[in-house]
Amino acid sequence: MFLTREEEKMLAGEEGRAAQKAMQILVALGKIYGAEKMVKVSSVQVSGVSYKNLGDAGLEFLDELAVDGRARVKTTLNPAGMSLTDWKSQGIGAAFAEKQLKVIDAYRRLGVEISCTCTPYLAGNTPGFGQHIAWGESSAVAYANSVIGARTNREGGPSALAASLTGRTPLYGLHLEENRVPTLAVDVEVPLRSPEDFSAMGYFVGRAATDGVPLFRGVRQAGVEELKTLSAALASSGGVAMYHVEGLTPESKLKPEGHEAIAFTPKELQEARALLDGDGSPDFVAVGCPHCSLSELETLARLLRGKKVSREFWVCCSREVKRRSDDAGYSRWIEASGAKFATDTCMVVAPVEELGYRVVATNSAKACHYLRNAGLRTRFMRLEECVAEATRSS
Amino acid sequence: MKLTGRAIYEGRAEGAALVSASPMSFYGGVNPETGEVVEHGNELKGQSVKGRVLVFPHGKGSTVGSYVLYRLAKNGVAPCAIVNAKCETIVAVGAIISEIPCVDMVDVSKIKPNARVKVDGASVEF
Numbered sequence: 001m002f003l004t005r006e007e008e009k010m011l012a013g014e015e016g017r018a019a020q021k022a023m024q025i026l027v028a029l030g031k032i033y034g035a036e037k038m039v040k041v042s043s044v045q046v047s048g049v050s051y052k053n054l055g056d057a058g059l060e061f062l063d064e065l066a067v068d069g070r071a072r073v074k075t076t077l078n079p080a081g082m083s084l085t086d087w088k089s090q091g092i093g094a095a096f097a098e099k100q101l102k103v104i105d106a107y108r109r110l111g112v113e114i115s116c117t118c119t120p121y122l123a124g125n126t127p128g129f130g131q132h133i134a135w136g137e138s139s140a141v142a143y144a145n146s147v148i149g150a151r152t153n154r155e156g157g158p159s160a161l162a163a164s165l166t167g168r169t170p171l172y173g174l175h176l177e178e179n180r181v182p183t184l185a186v187d188v189e190v191p192l193r194s195p196e197d198f199s200a201m202g203y204f205v206g207r208a209a210t211d212g213v214p215l216f217r218g219v220r221q222a223g224v225e226e227l228k229t230l231s232a233a234l235a236s237s238g239g240v241a242m243y244h245v246e247g248l249t250p251e252s253k254l255k256p257e258g259h260e261a262i263a264f265t266p267k268e269l270q271e272a273r274a275l276l277d278g279d280g281s282p283d284f285v286a287v288g289c290p291h292c293s294l295s296e297l298e299t300l301a302r303l304l305r306g307k308k309v310s311r312e313f314w315v316c317c318s319r320e321v322k323r324r325s326d327d328a329g330y331s332r333w334i335e336a337s338g339a340k341f342a343t344d345t346c347m348v349v350a351p352v353e354e355l356g357y358r359v360v361a362t363n364s365a366k367a368c369h370y371l372r373n374a375g376l377r378t379r380f381m382r383l384e385e386c387v388a389e390a391t392r393s394s
Numbered sequence: 395m396k397l398t399g400r401a402i403y404e405g406r407a408e409g410a411a412l413v414s415a416s417p418m419s420f421y422g423g424v425n426p427e428t429g430e431v432v433e434h435g436n437e438l439k440g441q442s443v444k445g446r447v448l449v450f451p452h453g454k455g456s457t458v459g460s461y462v463l464y465r466l467a468k469n470g471v472a473p474c475a476i477v478n479a480k481c482e483t484i485v486a487v488g489a490i491i492s493e494i495p496c497v498d499m500v501d502v503s504k505i506k507p508n509a510r511v512k513v514d515g516a517s518v519e520f
Contacts, residue, residue: 028486029486048458055458057465061491156460157461
């Protein structure tokens with residue numbers, strides 16, 4: 001693998017131990033995946049933040065890197081296992097909170113912005129078309145590649161952090177145009193009426209596409225909210241890191257490889273919903289996976305205005321979008337209903353199974369997938385139905 | 395016999411081979427405190443990776459597995475070397491951050507359980 005003089009210096013340890021370790025990781029990955037050289041990145045999103053997933057091992061590693069490591073490009077952070085400010089009202093224990101705050105402190109020392117969101121593209125980390133970036137967080141990876149047209153592989157926590165500490169990533173995979181062409185066509189033969197329909201479709205197609213690049217044909221319209229939840233669903237049931245929507249996403253003119261096509265009809269939509277929606281009366285309602293956009297908070301404010309929730313209701317979003325919602329006046333309607341903002345975190349990375357809930361209602365296929373893996377039961381509902389469920393007298 | 399592969403993390407180590415014919419998951423598959431393999435259905439279940447040359451085709455499972463290797467090393471119960479048929483991201487990153495010599499692109503089926511194995515850079519001798 002070809003390395004520039006500057007990269008050689010990092011590998012030799014002349015720029016400190018953390019940069020050396022980071023460069024070792026990137027060179028090894030380059031070797032494994034056949035990269036000819038490194039490419040400079042303009043943006044990094046680091047996953048691996050919740051103490052629930054990192055454990056003491058992850059915390060020790062971050063502490064060691066933070067001794068002399070420093071982010072070289074704009075670097076933002078995935079959600080944590082709790083709200084960094086309101087963890088007590090979420091029911092999080094002090095022992096967990098202490099460890100989680102230590103993780104955050106290590107990232108802060110590394111020069112990472114404590115954005116704590118899975119939607120960096122809604123909160124100030126906004127790469128442009130064609131830019132090379134290194135993002136973790138599978139839903140954001142799919143969104144960045146597909147909707148923005150930036151170029152990233154599906155990074156794990158350490159490899160994304162390594163890219164941040166060196167400003168580079170090995171040039172392979174989705175950084176190269178030849179790997180961005182569709183591998184599977186999906187003919188959408190059912191009207192998609194809500195973001196939740198896109199979520200269900202993503203969940204279904206992710207299973208069929210595994211780690212391929214699907215091309216959706218026949219989708220007439222889709223906004224940020226639809227594409228955000230489609231990205232998340234595709235990346236949770238499968239390993240999809242990029243997709244195209246004909247006529248809508250910026251690289252959808254790339255010609256498909258081969259002719260494999262599947263149909264997504266009312267039958268498949270029904271099947272997808274059945275995979276996600278179980279039974280039982282929800283004792284917990286959570287929306288915002290991926291984190292809510294400002295427009296979703298506006299909708300929630302309208303739906304919740306003048307009502308009271310009768311059970312725990314989490315609205316997950318980034319602190320940045322929450323701030324905009326405060327300014328717009330949405331937050332007070334939401335909070336007056338008794339719903340709680342879960343900023344910095346979400347129902348997937350917080351230790352929800354330890355908080356005593358059993359049946360979760362949510363509008364996200366991705367959340368259903370991970371909550372089921374954690375042993376909870378899920379109800380898959382549209383946003384309006386989630387609010388109706390939360391405000392129903394029990 | 396001496397096989398030459400590709401060094402993922404260069405180093406020298408020697409130990410008895412612990413061989414798994416199936417892919418290994420470290421997250422949830424190996425106890426980070428003791429080094430014991432706990433993955434259901436893995437033929438090494440109940441054995442410790444401590445000080446062994448751990449031989450398996452490739453890693454699988456959560457990327458958090460890299461941190462489990464690191465934790466094993468910090469606790470002094472890590473394998474002394476790793477030999478893979480084809481190394482992937484989880485094991486590669488784990489070996490590098492834990493400084494465990496790691497070689498891949500070798501025919502792992504040639505290495506018999508408990509054989510004395512010497513790893514040096516890209517070579518594996520047994």
